[in-house]
Amino acid sequence: MSVFDSIEQARQALDRHEISAAELTEHYLRRVQALDSQLGCFLHLDRQGALEQAELIDRSLAANRSAGRLAGIPLALKDILVTADQPTTCGSKVLEGWRASYDATVVERLRASGAVVLGKLNMDEFAMGSSNENSAYFPCKNPWDLRCVPGGSSGGSAAAVAADFCLGTLGTDTGGSIRQPASFCGVTGIKPTYGRVSRFGVIAFASSLDQVGPLARSVEDCAELLAVIAGHDPQDATTIEQPLEDYRQACRQPISGLRIGVPREVFSAGADPAVCDAVERALAELEQAGAILVEVGFPDMSRAVATYYVICTAEASSNLARYDGVRYGQRIGEDDGLLAMYQQTRRLLGAEVQRRILLGTFALSAGYYEAYYAKAQRVRTLIRRDFSDAFAACDVIATPTSPTAAFELGEKIDDPLQMYLADVFTISANLAGLPGISLPCGFSARGLPIGLQLLAKPLGEGELLRCGAAYQRLTDWHRRRPENLESDGVSR
Ligand code: GLN
Numbered sequence: 001m002s003v004f005d006s007i008e009q010a011r012q013a014l015d016r017h018e019i020s021a022a023e024l025t026e027h028y029l030r031r032v033q034a035l036d037s038q039l040g041c042f043l044h045l046d047r048q049g050a051l052e053q054a055e056l057i058d059r060s061l062a063a064n065r066s067a068g069r070l071a072g073i074p075l076a077l078k079d080i081l082v083t084a085d086q087p088t089t090c091g092s093k094v095l096e097g098w099r100a101s102y103d104a105t106v107v108e109r110l111r112a113s114g115a116v117v118l119g120k121l122n123m124d125e126f127a128m129g130s131s132n133e134n135s136a137y138f139p140c141k142n143p144w145d146l147r148c149v150p151g152g153s154s155g156g157s158a159a160a161v162a163a164d165f166c167l168g169t170l171g172t173d174t175g176g177s178i179r180q181p182a183s184f185c186g187v188t189g190i191k192p193t194y195g196r197v198s199r200f201g202v203i204a205f206a207s208s209l210d211q212v213g214p215l216a217r218s219v220e221d222c223a224e225l226l227a228v229i230a231g232h233d234p235q236d237a238t239t240i241e242q243p244l245e246d247y248r249q250a251c252r253q254p255i256s257g258l259r260i261g262v263p264r265e266v267f268s269a270g271a272d273p274a275v276c277d278a279v280e281r282a283l284a285e286l287e288q289a290g291a292i293l294v295e296v297g298f299p300d301m302s303r304a305v306a307t308y309y310v311i312c313t314a315e316a317s318s319n320l321a322r323y324d325g326v327r328y329g330q331r332i333g334e335d336d337g338l339l340a341m342y343q344q345t346r347r348l349l350g351a352e353v354q355r356r357i358l359l360g361t362f363a364l365s366a367g368y369y370e371a372y373y374a375k376a377q378r379v380r381t382l383i384r385r386d387f388s389d390a391f392a393a394c395d396v397i398a399t400p401t402s403p404t405a406a407f408e409l410g411e412k413i414d415d416p417l418q419m420y421l422a423d424v425f426t427i428s429a430n431l432a433g434l435p436g437i438s439l440p441c442g443f444s445a446r447g448l449p450i451g452l453q454l455l456a457k458p459l460g461e462g463e464l465l466r467c468g469a470a471y472q473r474l475t476d477w478h479r480r481r482p483e484n485l486e487s488d489g490v491s492r
Contacts, residue, residue, distance in 0.1 A: 005479065007073055007167050007221045014061060014072045021054040021061065021072030025116050028074045032118065032165045035485050040140045041160040043079050045119040046086050050074070053116045060114075070228060071114030074166045078157045079120040080127055081107055081170060081212070082201040090203045091123040091153075093136045093348045094323045104201025105236065106170060106212050106229040113228045118166055122156030125350045126320065127177055127205045129153050130422040133413050134352045141409070142184060143482040144448055148406040151181030151422075157215050158185035163485055168216035168225050172202060174209045175308050176402075176426025179438035182215050183401035183451025186440045188468070188478060189215040190222045191426075193458045194433035195240040197226075198233035206315035209308075209430040218478050219439065219468035223247035226461065242459065250462035251469035256290030258467060260454075261394030263298035270301065270424055271403040278442030278450040279400050285474050286398075286467065294394050299386040299432075301424045303379055308427040309420060310363050310376035317360025320353070355416065384432045391457050396467050399425045401451030405444040429455050437464040440477040449477075 004010040004024075013019045029047055036042055054074075060067035082088045082100035089095045103111065110117065124134035132140040132155030140155040142148040143163040150159040154171030158181035161169055171178040173191035182189030190213045197212045204210060214225035227247045233239045262283060268276050287293050322328070325341035325348075346354065363372040390397060402422055412419045429436045434455050441452040452471070456463045472478050 004167065006218055007070070007216065007224050010073060010167060017061070021057040021116060022051060024072060025050050025054040025074050025118070028118060028166050035163065036165065038141070038146060038485065039143060039159055039163060040138045041122055041156045041163065041165055042076070042119045043089060043091070043122050043137055043156070044086055046117065049085055050116050050118045057114050057116065068112060068114030069224070070110065072116060073114070073168070074116045074118050075110060076118045076121050076157070076160050076166045076169045077107065078123050078154050078169065078171045080123060080172050080203045082203065083107055083117070083120070086120055088120065088203070089137070090127070091125040091135045091137065092350070092353070094345070095328055098328055100201070102201065105198035105233045107201065109229050121160055121169060124153035124155070125353050126203070126316070127153040127172055127174055128316070128352050128356055130176070130180060130419050131407070131412065132156065133409065134350055136350055139409060142406050143485055144186060145406070145446070146484070147408050148448065149184065149409055151184035151402070151406065153177040154215065155181050158182050158187055158189065161185070161187040161215050161217060162482060164481065168214055168221055170212055170225070170229070171215050172210055172212050173430065174205050174312060175430050176423040178213045178215060179401050179426050179436055179451070179453055180422060182438040184406040184449065186449030186477070186480060187215055187217060188219055188222050188440070189213065189438050190226060190461070190464065191429065191436045192226065192230060192461060193240070193435040195238050196435070196459065196461065197230050198236040198239050200233055200235035204319040206312035207319065208315060209312060219437070219465055219472050220251050223251050223465050240459070245462045247461065247465055250465040253466040254290065255286065255467055255470040258291045258396070258463070259394040260286060260291050260293050260467070261296035261390055261397040262293055263296055263390070263397065263399060266298040266301065267399045267425065271400045272405070274444045275400045275403060275405065275450050279398065279452055282441040282452045282471065283398060286471060289470055289474060291467070296390040296393055296397060297386060298390065298397070298399070299383040299428045301428070304383055304428040304431060305420060305424060307376045307379045307383065308431060309359070310372050311380065311431070313356045313360030314363045314373050315360070317357045317364065320357055323349070352416070380431050383428055387428070387432045387434060395456065395463050396460070397455045399453050401425060401438040401453040405446070405448035405450055425453055433458055435459070435461050435464055437468050439468050439471055440480070441475070442477060
């Protein structure tokens with residue numbers, strides 16, 4: 001079967017009846033079944049549901065009925081998005097065996113546009129982590145090097161795209177969980193402006209930071225997915241009412257005159273030399289294509305990390321209070337009492353989740369609220385201000401996505417602080433509600449992908465797509481694929 005490099009290519013083949021949605025779906029299902037035991041991307045594969053959906057689409061396509069812009073396109077979802085026809089675990093044993101009674105808005109929108117959902121993807125438990133090693137089921141591995149992590153928490157979403165298990169995925173990003181795994185796995189990922197995409201049906205980690213976004217091979221594919229999932233949702237009062245830009249059109253805009261802000265001092269001090277070199281080369285290429293580079297400041301990153309971990313743990317402690325052993329998952333007998341319930345929950349929640357609930361409860365407790373939570377909120381305002389100062393001089397800001405390429409499994413798991421520092425370049429954008437993108441821009445000496453991060457003003461998705469798509473027209477990093485996964489008889 002022929003290889004599809006993009007959603008657009010597959011779209012054309014489907015529309016010309018060169019391939020059916022069922023054949024395309026079968027192709028990806030076979031790849032997953034043959035190769036995912038090496039990687040661990042899927043927590044749930046819905047072979048039957050996906051094929052039924054594809055056949056339905058084929059009937060519409062055969063009748064030349066409009067079946068939606070993603071009709072017949074195989075995708076997969078981070079297991080934090082609730083689905084009525086498949087289980088949702090959020091990477092946790094607490095939710096094992098639970099099934100939602102409805103689809104998240106983003107899932108509903110994908111389905112309405114004809115997408116075929118192959119299954120649910122691995123992640124750190126409740127999206128807490130930077131390596132996928134906090135999954136309560138099994139860690140997901142990096143398709144470029146199976147000894148390495150795919151990043152987190154949307155590790156399964158990034159690895160599934162890199163391994164060609166589907167044409168695109170959705171992830172969520174609270175402090176970097178779309179951009180950092182995209183960077184580690186050599187794929188493209190977008191974290192939209194806070195409020196641009198509905199969180200209805202997205203299991204909450206830190207509600208003022210969480211956003212859903214697409215991961216795919218290219219900027220254009222991400223734009224295609226974003227156009228379907230974004231927009232106001234009456235079910236989520238935090239969504240923005242403003243109409244969507246034409247994201248496809250944004251990808252075609254030239255970048256001459258685009259001002260790229262470079263906080264060079266900040267990132268050269270904080271990132272590996274190989275990462276800095278790759279980012280500098282990318283900037284030089286963008287400059288040659290007509291962009292203008294300007295030096296700008298960046299919010300103090302150590303303050304951003306501290307602020308993020310106060311706010312996200314505080315919000316998590318409140319959001320996760322519902323997993324008290326009463327409402328979800330494996331219930332215990334009513335007569336067993338509160339202590340048994342408490343013990344049950346403790347047994348079912350992983351160490352990182354417990355750590356965050358404890359930290360967050362502490363930060364919100366009487367006497368400490370002012371010292372920690374209220375102070376963090378004030379620093380958050382300052383971070384927002386730092387960004388608006390920087391954006392007075394530029395249209396987008398460029399940094400590495402992560403200070404390093406992917407690290408090895410086990411390397412940081414016993415050192416939460418080191419793990420938290422994997423997000424130094426990504427978390428400020430969540431604190432300020434800004435959109436960001438990660439683009440593949442090179443490889444480390446060991447052959448692991450490196451990511452370029454671009455940030456924009458609120459609702460500046462168009463600028464990110466414009467700059468990112470121009471970069472991908474100039475380079476082919478996003479077309480490289482890991483070779484070490486193939487086995488006999490399983491084509492791409
Ligand atoms: N790695 C960060 C954390 O552990 C970010 C996670 C995320 O974006 N979901 O909180």
